[in-house]
Amino acid sequence: MRRFAIFALALALGAPACDDDNPTRPSASGPVVFTAELRASNEVPAVSNAESNAQGTVTITFDVPRDANGAVTGNGNWTVQAVVSNFTDTSRIQAAHIHNGAAGVNANVFVNTGLTTANAIDLPGGAGVINFQQVGITQLQAQAVMDNPAGNYFNMHSPLNPGGAIRGQLTRVR
Secondary structure (H helix, E strand, O other), X not given: OHXXXXXXXXXXXXXXXXXXXOOOOOOOOOOEEEEEEEEHHHOXXXXXXXXXXXXXXXXXXXXXXXXXXXXXXXXXXXEEEEEEEOOOOOOEEOEEXXXXXXXXXXXXXXXXXXXXXXXXEEOXXXXXXEEEEEEEEOHHHHHHHHHOHHHOEEEEEOOOOOOOOEEEEOEEXX
């Protein structure tokens, strides 16, 4: 009986009974995670050359300090893992970043991975897994993306498509 009374008291005081994994209510702690489906057809204009069937998925994780309400309180890092396919056998990824633009709109680079033509990533067989670890991100950048994930897109560029080869709008999952 005493256990029941303690449990009832805990519920009455609003103590959480279990963890809530609902992504519609962002967590105020831990990493912030986004995903996007990357497609050549999402580029503006859509890719219409040998890379027109290129596609992939990306998971982006922000590791930034946040207060109890989830607001970013300082600079941190972001990590990217992209799995891409249907490129040509000789394709290379020479740039990858977040742009602050809605679907159908081209925008300036907002958060950069640092990838350039000098350190481009080959895609033997037209596919690969691409990782960027612990890339710096500012408080302003992180908060802006967190405030409006769908208003930001991630894309990757190749020599054949220097304006963008595959692109997808961000969705927050955690």
